[in-house]
Amino acid sequence: xxxxxxxxFGTPQWSLITDDTRATVSVSNDRPVVLELGDAHNTxxxxxxxxxxxxxxxWQGERQVPTAWRFANGNLSEKGTILTLIFQxxxxxxxxxxxxxxRKGRGPIEHWTEFVNRSNSNITVPQQESxxxxxxxxxxxxxxxxxxxxxxxxLTEGG
Numbered sequence: 839x840x841x842x843x844x845x846x847f848g849t850p851q852w853s854l855i856t857d858d859t860r861a862t863v864s865v866s867n868d869r870p871v872v873l874e875l876g877d878a879h880n881t882x883x884x885x886x887x888x889x890x891x892x893x894x895x896x897w898q899g900e901r902q903v904p905t906a907w908r909f910a911n912g913n914l915s916e917k918g919t920i921l922t923l924i925f926q927x928x929x930x931x932x933x934x935x936x937x938x939x940x941r942k943g944r945g946p947i948e949h950w951t952e953f954v955n956r957s958n959s960n961i962t963v964p965q966q967e968s969x970x971x972x973x974x975x976x977x978x979x980x981x982x983x984x985x986x987x988x989x990x991x992x993l994t995e996g997g
Contacts, residue, residue, distance in 0.1 A: 852914050852921045854940035854947050861947045863921060863938060865909045868892075870923055870936045875947075890936075890967075897962040898930050907934060930957035934966075 851864045855878055862873040869892060875885040892907045907925040910933075914921045923936040933954040940947045955961045 850912055852912065852938075854919070854921055854938055856940045856942070856947060857944045859940070859945070859947050861938065861940075863923070865912065865923060868907050868909045868925065892925060892934060893964055893966050895964065896927075896930065896932065897964075898957070898959055903930060905932070930955075930959065930961055932956060932961065 849864050849866060851862055851873060853860065853862045855861075858878050859875075860878045860880070861875045864871045864873050866889060870890045872885055872888040872890070874883055875888075876883040893905060895902050895904050897903070905927045907927055909923070910926045911924045912921065913924075919940050919942075921938040923938075925934040925936070926932070927934070933956060935952040935954070936949070937952060938947060938949050951966045953961075953963050953966075
């Protein structure tokens with residue numbers, strides 16, 4: 839299905855929407871791209887064409903190894919609420935999942951990353967920013983929120 843969409847339309851695009859937020863996500867140059875982020879009624883566009891960076895290295899044992907992520911697949915859930923983009927690295931064998939979720943009702947569209955180690959060795963992954971959104975333009979008064987999540991002490995771990 840994805841291959842057919844690529845052949846017919848070029849770059850794939852997926853839209854997620856809550857009662858007050860809309861995001862259109864795509865993939866370009868093997869990176870996720872927020873094509874558009876704005877309110878659900880298309881009256882404000884806060885962000886346009888913002889590519890997201892993927893980690894550029896991992897540690898395999900004591901050795902730092904560069905990554906070369908390749909887009910493998912994109913899947914929007916049946917209800918259209920969860921988008922999973924899968925990127926793969928050949929050496930070491932890793933999957934990176936870029937997961938986007940639009941819950942029912944008011945609220946943001948969430949994003950997080952997941953890693954799957956498919957190699958036969960221990961891999962250490964540096965911090966992966968969940969979402970950077972370079973070029974955000976709120977068009978007026980805005981509030982920025984930072985949520986610290988992670989492990990046993992969210993004050994020192996997570997971000």
